[in-house]
Amino acid sequence: MAIDEKDQAALSEAAPEAGTPGATAEGSMPGEHEIMRALKAVYDPELGISIVDLGLVYGVNTVEDESKVIVDMTLTTPACPLGPMIKTQAHAVLTSNFDAIRDVEINLVWTPRWDPRTMASEEGKVELGIW
Numbered sequence: 202m203a204i205d206e207k208d209q210a211a212l213s214e215a216a217p218e219a220g221t222p223g224a225t226a227e228g229s230m231p232g233e234h235e236i237m238r239a240l241k242a243v244y245d246p247e248l249g250i251s252i253v254d255l256g257l258v259y260g261v262n263t264v265e266d267e268s269k270v271i272v273d274m275t276l277t278t279p280a281c282p283l284g285p286m287i288k289t290q291a292h293a294v295l296t297s298n299f300d301a302i303r304d305v306e307i308n309l310v311w312t313p314r315w316d317p318r319t320m321a322s323e324e325g326k327v328e329l330g331i332w
Contacts, residue, residue, distance in 0.1 A: 230263045230301045236270060237261065239298050243290045246283050250328050252291070256320025259310060268303035270295055275315045284309065 231239070240258055241251045252258055252274065259273040272291060276284045292305045317329055326332070 230265050230268065230270075231299050232263075233261050235299075236263075236272075236295065239294050240272070240291060242294050243287060245277065246286065248277070248329070250325050252287060254322045254325035254328070255315075256317065256322065256325065257315065268301055269306060270302050270304075271306045271308065273308045273310050275310055277315060279311060 237253055237258065240261075241253045243252045244250060245252060245255055245257070248255065255277070257274050257276065259275060261273070262271045263269070264271065272295075274291070276287065281287075288307045288309075291307055295302050295305045317325065318331055321329060321331065
């Protein structure tokens with residue numbers, strides 16, 4: 202799957218460059234905040250809103266000794282045909298922006314069921330028209 206120029210630009214802006222405030226030291230695993238910030242570059246292609254702002258990312262964990270990140274997330278619907286694309290983009294964002302990450306495991310979970318009224322960020326709710 203190819204990543205178009207717009208998506209590539211978003212991917213390269215997702216995480217801070219080494220030496221900038223908030224960047225992780227080379228070789229050290231990023232924290233949850235840094236991972237979530239990077240994942241904001243992944244958009245639901247149908248809605249055009251980041252998976253973080255939609256509230257689709259339920260949690261992230263790092264396994265330091267395996268240089269691995271585990272992402273628990275859901276999709277807007279279980280039958281979402283673009284799920285594989287979203288997973289691929291999330292994997293690419295994390296491995297391309299953090300040298301310490303060697304593997305990304307994305308677990309699709311369905312509990313709790315996604316509800317944008319309670320799970321989306323304020324920015325996501327505005328974009329969805331939820332007041």
